Amino acid sequence: MQLQVLKGLHLKQMLLASAALLQENKTELNSLNVFPVPDGDTGTNMSLTISAAVREVENTNNDLSNVVAALANGSLMGARGNSGVILSQLFRGFATSMEGKSSIKPLEFARALEEGVKTAYLGVMKPVEGTILTVAKEGAKAAFRAARRGEDIIGVLQMAIREAEETLARTPEMLPALKEAGVVDAGGKGLLYILQGALAGLSGEKAHYVPEPVKAEKITAEAGAGLAKLGVMEYQYCTEFIIKGRNLNIDKMRQGINPLGDSIMVVGTGEMLKVHIHTNHPGQVLELGLEQGTLHDLKIDNMAEQHREILTKDAKNNGHDNSWTLATAVTPPEGEEGLGVIAVAQGEGIGNILKSLGAEQVVSGGQTMNPSTQDLLHSIENSRYKDIILLPNNKNIILAAQQAQGLSQKNVHVVPTTSIPQGITALLAFNPDNSLESNGEDMSAAIGGVKTGAVTYAVRNSRFEGEEIKEGDILGLIEGDIVTIGKEPAKVVMELVEHLVEKNSEIVTIYYGDAVTDSAAQKLVAKIQKAHPHCDIEAYDGGQPLYYYLLSVE
Amino acid sequence: MSVIIVCDSTADLPRELIKEYGIHIVPLKVHFGEKEYKDGVDITPKEFYEKLQASDVLPTTSQPSPGEFAESYENILKMGGSTIISIHISAHLSGTYRSATVAKSMLPEADIEVIDSKQASTVLGLIVLEAARAAKSGKTKEEILALIGEMVEKIKVFFMVDSLEYLEKGGRIGKAQAILGSMLNIKPILTLEEGIIVPAAKTRGRAKGMEQLLLKMKSEIGTGKQARMAIMHAIEYDGMETLRDRVRNKWQPEELIVSDIGPVIGTHVGPGTIALIGLKA
Numbered sequence: 089m090q091l092q093v094l095k096g097l098h099l100k101q102m103l104l105a106s107a108a109l110l111q112e113n114k115t116e117l118n119s120l121n122v123f124p125v126p127d128g129d130t131g132t133n134m135s136l137t138i139s140a141a142v143r144e145v146e147n148t149n150n151d152l153s154n155v156v157a158a159l160a161n162g163s164l165m166g167a168r169g170n171s172g173v174i175l176s177q178l179f180r181g182f183a184t185s186m187e188g189k190s191s192i193k194p195l196e197f198a199r200a201l202e203e204g205v206k207t208a209y210l211g212v213m214k215p216v217e218g219t220i221l222t223v224a225k226e227g228a229k230a231a232f233r234a235a236r237r238g239e240d241i242i243g244v245l246q247m248a249i250r251e252a253e254e255t256l257a258r259t260p261e262m263l264p265a266l267k268e269a270g271v272v273d274a275g276g277k278g279l280l281y282i283l284q285g286a287l288a289g290l291s292g293e294k295a296h297y298v299p300e301p302v303k304a305e306k307i308t309a310e311a312g313a314g315l316a317k318l319g320v321m322e323y324q325y326c327t328e329f330i331i332k333g334r335n336l337n338i339d340k341m342r343q344g345i346n347p348l349g350d351s352i353m354v355v356g357t358g359e360m361l362k363v364h365i366h367t368n369h370p371g372q373v374l375e376l377g378l379e380q381g382t383l384h385d386l387k388i389d390n391m392a393e394q395h396r397e398i399l400t401k402d403a404k405n406n407g408h409d410n411s412w413t414l415a416t417a418v419t420p421p422e423g424e425e426g427l428g429v430i431a432v433a434q435g436e437g438i439g440n441i442l443k444s445l446g447a448e449q450v451v452s453g454g455q456t457m458n459p460s461t462q463d464l465l466h467s468i469e470n471s472r473y474k475d476i477i478l479l480p481n482n483k484n485i486i487l488a489a490q491q492a493q494g495l496s497q498k499n500v501h502v503v504p505t506t507s508i509p510q511g512i513t514a515l516l517a518f519n520p521d522n523s524l525e526s527n528g529e530d531m532s533a534a535i536g537g538v539k540t541g542a543v544t545y546a547v548r549n550s551r552f553e554g555e556e557i558k559e560g561d562i563l564g565l566i567e568g569d570i571v572t573i574g575k576e577p578a579k580v581v582m583e584l585v586e587h588l589v590e591k592n593s594e595i596v597t598i599y600y601g602d603a604v605t606d607s608a609a610q611k612l613v614a615k616i617q618k619a620h621p622h623c624d625i626e627a628y629d630g631g632q633p634l635y636y637y638l639l640s641v642e
Numbered sequence: 643m644s645v646i647i648v649c650d651s652t653a654d655l656p657r658e659l660i661k662e663y664g665i666h667i668v669p670l671k672v673h674f675g676e677k678e679y680k681d682g683v684d685i686t687p688k689e690f691y692e693k694l695q696a697s698d699v700l701p702t703t704s705q706p707s708p709g710e711f712a713e714s715y716e717n718i719l720k721m722g723g724s725t726i727i728s729i730h731i732s733a734h735l736s737g738t739y740r741s742a743t744v745a746k747s748m749l750p751e752a753d754i755e756v757i758d759s760k761q762a763s764t765v766l767g768l769i770v771l772e773a774a775r776a777a778k779s780g781k782t783k784e785e786i787l788a789l790i791g792e793m794v795e796k797i798k799v800f801f802m803v804d805s806l807e808y809l810e811k812g813g814r815i816g817k818a819q820a821i822l823g824s825m826l827n828i829k830p831i832l833t834l835e836e837g838i839i840v841p842a843a844k845t846r847g848r849a850k851g852m853e854q855l856l857l858k859m860k861s862e863i864g865t866g867k868q869a870r871m872a873i874m875h876a877i878e879y880d881g882m883e884t885l886r887d888r889v890r891n892k893w894q895p896e897e898l899i900v901s902d903i904g905p906v907i908g909t910h911v912g913p914g915t916i917a918l919i920g921l922k923a
Contacts, residue, residue: 444825445844512826516844520820537850594847597826624847626827642846 091241091290095191096152098241098290103145103159105289106282107138113281120274122265125544125563125570130274133169133458133484137176138282140166140460148350152190156183164491165462171275173461173487174208174220178279181207194244198235201228201248212487218262220275227252227283242290249283256280269550323349323366326389327373331361333381344376366391427520427527428473431511432459432481432489435632438508438599445515448473458485464492468500475524476500477531481511483568501528506568508599508630509540509640541566541584543577543637562636577604577636578612582619588641589620596623599630599638645777645786646723648714650706650738651681652731653767654874654904663774668714670738670906671704681906690905691877691913700811703906705738711745719752725783726754729770729790732837733758735814735910755787759794760837763907764874764899765919769793771899796922800833800842800858802851804914812910814839831858848881855918856888863920865892872899872919876908881916889918 091098110117110131117131144162148154160183163176181204186192192200205228209215230251234244256276260267327349331341341361342354349367361380367373370388377383428448433439434457439450451467453459468476476498480489483506493500501524505511517534518527542565550557552570557563564572564580571587574580585596596616600609609627617625630638651669660667669680672690674697679685681703685693694701715726728746733739739758746754759766772793776786806822809815815822816839818832824844829851831843842858845851871889875882886900903915 441825516846592849594849628825
């Protein structure tokens with residue numbers, strides 16, 4: 089089989105097969121985490137991200153430019169975790185280079201892969217080699233070489249896969265942490281599955297893809313405008329008008345405008361039709377309307393801008409003549425003056441503490457279930473304020489938070505908190521009377537002043553600095569790094585406290601999880617107090633899953 | 643012609659300074675249940691905090707009556723004073739200023755100026771002290787009033803309370819209400835703006851709170867040498883000593899007044915409160 093031209097339908101089949109293969113191997117990818125802690129599962133995150141893309145793609149026609157736009161939109165909004173965000177950037181770059189095309193040749197396909205890599209590198213502040221980025225980069229380079237040699241689409245994809253496989257095998261050489269854990273990069277492997285799935289899809293293999301059970305959220309108007317800002321929105325102008333005349337033909341109108349956009353609605357009777365469409369060619373849509381009758385109540389919104397340009401026919405003064413007036417209506421900024429803080433957290437107790445310190449909203453998510461870009465964007469849109477500070481409270485959510493910042497029409501500042509105690513410290517520095525910028529600075533500066541620990545369990549056998557870790561072992565982490573391994577959570581806490589408490593330390597705070605009883609926590613407090621009589625020891629019922637204890641020393 | 647300075651007992655000035663400059667003080671009152679004490683007359687700060695810790699009921703406070711002010715004013719006039727400048731605690735925090743204003747209206751012939759300092763405790767005390775020094779050196783009423791106006795604008799206080807409980811129970815919490823509900827054990831840094839208590843920072847732990855007091859003050863008065871600063875505290879001796887050393891080191895003030903937060907202010911801020919006062923350039 090030879091394939092010299094790739095069309096929208098091909099891409100759809102490829103994506104579906106990719107999603108299926110990724111889903112099949114989700115658990116394996118999850119187990120490739122460097123630290124064997126229940127944290128930021130790469131397989132789950134990538135699978136959920138591509139599922140969001142599949143949902144959008146399935147709802148679009150087979151036109152290539154529509155398919156790639158849906159791919160970019162869906163994955164951008166559905167992106168979860170760092171690997172998901174990088175994947176969405178790969179898709180976005182890939183899509184941008186195919187914009188407006190109905191089919192592409194092998195060289196264009198290879199260029200699109202390279203464009204994806206370029207976009208993904210730009211989207212990450214500090215690109216790290218030995219990750220999904222490197223696998224994508226080497227794969228795309230090989231694809232380009234193959235295309236130049238005259239390979240067809242299948243040949244190009246095969247070469248990309250071969251190179252990606254080899255690069256993946258080398259990732260432990262590039263990242264010592266991978267080598268020590270004895271794994272290859274999980275994100276890179278996920279990408280390999282996507283490429284392999286794509287090839288299978290092209291070859292006509294039937295995909296066994298089961299839609300991921302996540303709430304399908306429609307992309308809202310505001311998010312749509314945000315996507316347009318990034319240059320990936322399919323159609324920019326929301327066009328609405330009424331046609332008046334005799335013997336108006338609904339079907340003719342509908343068929344006429346169908347190739348021009350989506351969200352099409354044509355309703356009415358023989359004497360009056362109401363037309364709604366999202367299009368890039370409002371002029372052509374209007375012309376089609378004029379063929380049938382006169383136009384009334386025209387409204388054309390540029391969805392990419394806050395300033396809506398509304399074309400209105402001045403019916404009062406001009407009657408039926410064809411003069412138009414351009415009225416510029418400024419949309420009032422969404423949300424009232426003021427500053428809202430949105431924090432990501434798991435556990436009822438922790439949520440309550442964050443709210444008591446002034447967080448307007450707490451988005452559920454954390455170690456295992458990372459919120460998607462769409463989830464974060466949704467909270468931003470729902471805020472009553474127009475300036476927003478976002479506290480991701482987890483290193484695997486920072487990128488999605490920054491993506492949401494880029495997509496939102498509101499002024500958003502991401503304070504890069506990597507733990508709940510950091511989020512709490514940042515909130516202490518929050519002053520709603522100050523500006524967004526100065527709060528951002530103060531809060532970012534404050535998070536350095538607290539040292540944080542966490543106690544959880546190993547999800548698989550592993551090795552760490554020469555030490556054997558068995559599944560179920562209790563792990564003590566400081567700032568995300570394993571520092572101690574034990575069998576009992578309380579003992580591990582004591583060891584962490586010894587690492588963290590210094591001569592001038594004043595407060596030790598413990599947030600105990602849902603697996604810890606109040607009395608166990610109180611016993612621990614007494615023990616720490618005895619060991620460190622000069623410190624105040626405070627314990628709060630955090631209610632977080634998976635992590636027995638989170639602690640901070642300041 | 644002599645100008646006499648009157649203030650209320652919330653000025654929390656050390657006794658020796660009050661004596662030295664002949665400042666007339668009209669006391670507010672503290673009530674423990676049925677028992678009434680005149681602030682600084684019947685009860686010293688030390689006795690007050692001992693009582694506070696032993697008592698089941700929280701004390702309440704009350705302002706001097708207009709009659710008590712009028713009596714003081716009349717005594718001063720009888721003793722030969724020609725002009726009275728009467729400076730008081732923020733009208734947002736106490737009805738004392740109102741009582742003094744009513745007393746002035748009861749004596750229409752007398753030359754009395756009643757001033758709302760928009761401040762409290764030793765912050766008010768420093769303003770009073772400045773006015774008394776000027777009066778002693780023979781400055782005119784107008785000169786002294788101008789000086790007071792200047793002081794009111796320049797003086798700045800930051801204080802840390804051990805908990806917001808006392809401010810809340812006494813109904814003086816002002817805008818610090820916003821940080822009341824926090825579940826963590828927060829040490830709030832507060833200040834006075836236009837006579838109202840306003841939160842300036844939130845910290846965890848007294849050591850960080852102390853740092854914040856110094857930082858906030860630095861952002862107001864800068865790092866240069868200072869002529870006058872003050873520290874006041876509610877039986878917080880360790881904190882006072884630490885703060886005093888840090889302040890001496892940092893600003894080398896020519897005069898550093900250290901005073902106790904008296905019974906009336908103590909009722910509303912609670913033991914453990916510590917404050918730093920400085921003057922903006």
